[in-house]
Amino acid sequence: MRHARDGAVTVTDTANQILLLRGRSEPPEAANPDVTWGPRALDGVSVPTRNGQRLQIGLPGPADDRAVTAVRPTLRVFPGVDTDTDLIAQTTTTGVRLITVLHGPDAPTEFRFALGLGEGLSLDAAPSGGYDVVHDRYGATVGRFHRPWACDALYRPITAAYDLDGSVLVMTVGHREADALYPVIADPFYAR
Template sequence: MKLKNSVRAALLTTALISGTVAPAFAADGGPAFSTADQAAATVQKATGTTDIAPDSTRGKVMATDRGLVTVTTPASADGRVSVAASDGSAVTMTLPAAVDAAGTTSAAGTTVYPNAAAHTDLAAQATVDGGARALVTLKSADAPTTQRFDLGLPDGAGLIADGTGGYDIVTSAGGAGVVVRGHIDAPWAKDANGKAVPTSYSLDGNTLVQAIETGPDTAYPVVADPHYTWGIISGTVYFNKSETKVLALGGTVVSWLPHPAAVVGGRSLAGIAGYAVATDQCIKFKVNPGLAPLSPGAALSGSGTYSGSAGDGYCR
């Protein structure tokens, strides 16, 4: 009896530390973990629980450096994850569900949708940075390794590859260029041993497609995750090819940029833009909140080039 009670205590302690719903116990005193408990424990082993918004309700309002952000996880797998900015605009993401499985929320705030697709559990988390994760758990080698997440973007918003495997979510900067207002982080995937599994994104219109490269040595389950934010009002402004050519010739496309001929540390905006034109690229630029430029030195050090790639559709 003492041994059995010790096992029960250890299981309960582990569940509390991991942030899962505490397990029930069967009549014989053994553990009676539910499918939802197991699904949440698997996800939280991969993500940890420190950056999950602690409120266990599905609509979480968080104060961030970009204002109030409301993150909503759906009640069932057929719904949409939503991140809404203080101006009411939102970016939503579907889960790759085959059936409309009901969601169950763990004590740590992970909402899980067990068996929502073949050999696959789904989950969603609101994160303390005012973002959201959509998580896929591949439970065996029979699970599909290509997952599709349809994005709902505000009018005028689009996606630009950030060069590191993720995407910036952009809208008009007012007058010229597009400004970053959200971001999709580069993807990751981990197997049951915590080993990284190669994974990458591509775009099919406004559908984010994640490819997960499992192999014979992969230990299941595998957890993979798109994470995104929305509502940023500062960051990078992207200019297209025609705007870049104007800057290269010393012209002005918007009043809040430094003068293209200004030189800091041997670099000028016109020189950076000229290099972009010569290499068939476009220029990008760092700004402060409200589309005010940084100091000339910081602004030029924050300038760079980017190239058109499948899906970004802006450097053209």
């Protein structure tokens, strides 16, 4: 008999293999008591900034917004967040990684992460393709959404980019144009 947890572990294993092959530049999964996860994708995750404020990140989720599968305290799997799409959320020592797993060409190309910024915080586009969380009064960067990356099952790079729509960070993944072999992994990563 196959359980939902078995599918979550398989998806997680695939994503972890790709992360390992990317090398030491990827921060490892680790416990972080400052990161607070909601019970559903739409509840998202609350993460700290360097100046002690909080940032709320809403995760893409289905209309019925099923509960999360907690594989371990630092790893959550949100199956079926969209057509042919799962989301794996890892806690790191400095923030969160939101690994988006696309299982086929019917998966969307756009993923929306609603942001709740603390008072006096805003987002500025960074030259790298990421977004800095900036303290408006002092101009200091207090957090960062690093430039997203994506690759297919053969580890070939797939284009991934952010855009900002009001207070929503939009990640676009060009998997349909790339003749990708699935699954495709896209990796938004926030760190304080």
